[in-house]
Amino acid sequence: MDVKLVNVDVSGDEYVGALAGSSPSEVSDIIGCSVTGGSVTASGSKLGGLLGYNDGFVQNCYSTVLVSGSATDAGGLIGENYNGTVTGCYTAGTLSGSNTYTGGLVGYAGSNSTVTQSYSEMAVTGYAKTGSLIGQNRGTVSDCYALGDASASFTGSGCETGALVGFNYGSIQNCFSTGSVTDCLSGAAIAGCSYEGDIAGCFWDIQTSGEDKAYTIAFDYTPVYSSQGVAGSKTTAQMQSKSTFTDEGWDFSSDDGDEQVWIMLPGSYPKLAVFGYEIEGDIDGSGEVNLEDLSMMAAEWLLAGDYAADINDDGKVDMEDYAALAEYWQG
Ligand SMILES: [Ca+2]
Ligand SMILES: [Ca+2]
Structure with a gap:
């Protein structure tokens, strides 16, 4: 090994x-x-x-x-x-x-x-x-x-x-x-x-x-x-659009209970999740930026400290983090 x-x-x-x-x-x-x-x-x-x-x-x-x-x-x-x-x-x-x-x-x-x-x-x-x-x-x-x-x-x-x-x-x-x-x-x-x-x-x-x-x-x-x-x-x-692949059943999410196979980063072809890619804004690590991430951000909104929703790691959850989430929003 x-x-x-x-x-x-x-x-x-x-x-x-x-x-x-x-x-x-x-x-x-x-x-x-x-x-x-x-x-x-x-x-x-x-x-x-x-x-x-x-x-x-x-x-x-x-x-x-x-x-x-x-x-x-x-x-x-x-x-x-x-x-x-x-x-x-x-x-x-x-x-x-x-x-x-x-x-x-x-x-x-x-x-x-x-x-x-x-x-x-x-x-x-x-x-x-x-x-x-x-x-x-x-x-x-x-x-x-x-x-x-x-x-x-x-x-x-x-x-x-x-x-x-x-x-x-x-x-x-x-x-x-x-x-x-x-x-x-x-x-x-x-x-x-x-x-x-x-x-x-x-x-x-x-x-x-x-x-x-x-x-x-x-x-x-x-x-x-x-x-x-x-x-x-x-x-x-x-x-470079996720829907092309999800329509054929490709697995881009861990929300379905099994491990996520693919990940779609903006401006890129699909990549394999096993290689450790992360999507900015995917706060819960599910492979998608969606309502669950938004609700996590809402729960930590304007808090200062070490929070998951602090996407840019500047010590507070604010509009800059929201902008990052919005940029990768996948609905
Ligand atoms: Ca997510
Ligand atoms: Ca921040």
Whole structure:
């Protein structure tokens, strides 16, 4: 737990990662570990910024290392997540690959893979089956997003590259993407192509991506557009509006009794609450600024001292705090 690697220089053939080449399910969970600076490179297969291969449980980890090489199954965090679970993780930086199954978080996700509440900001380059989040997904992906561009050097009909997932055989639920995709027949915003996959409640920014296809159907690459359900193309303004997502059941509140998954900060795409964001004005920490926060402020109005409603921490609850609450008012 809590291993912090800085300025790494790791290279090899297969099963290559800065923390470990392979994490089988028998070893202890990998929690709170990170890799920042330096590079990890491999020429064979199973190349990841943190782990080459994973069957275990990976939580609250991140990688911003340069991941590069000609390996297949190359991921910003994990090369191949075969049976593993990844939650509360993120990557940023560059993944410069030149082979198949290349993804900003995970290169290849097996049929028992679970990836949830995680994101990638990586710009991702591969040959084909390249995704800003996952290169090929056979498992479950939920409550995730990718902000980076996905670029495939193979631009033939089978490039199978997506701004979230390259090739999908699995489930993709409540995810979004904003990046651009290589212009090819099987390049699309959510999944380059999908074979009997289950895609629901997903969105993409049509302005920043310039992409009009949600996904294509394997293997004739028939395009599926926003109007056909399953995933919606939205403007940047719509992508930064909470109602776009709550209408599809995304969880932005802890008032419903379970943990809040998403948080919407002003002028931003949805963020994952697990990373500790707070909304100014959300006095009770419910994830929303609403009547309950206003009534808490009313109860402490004009009091001096250490009060929850003292949003700007100046020792009194007054109009300045009310202005902060009003700015983030979500009704
Ligand atoms: Ca609240
Ligand atoms: Ca104040």
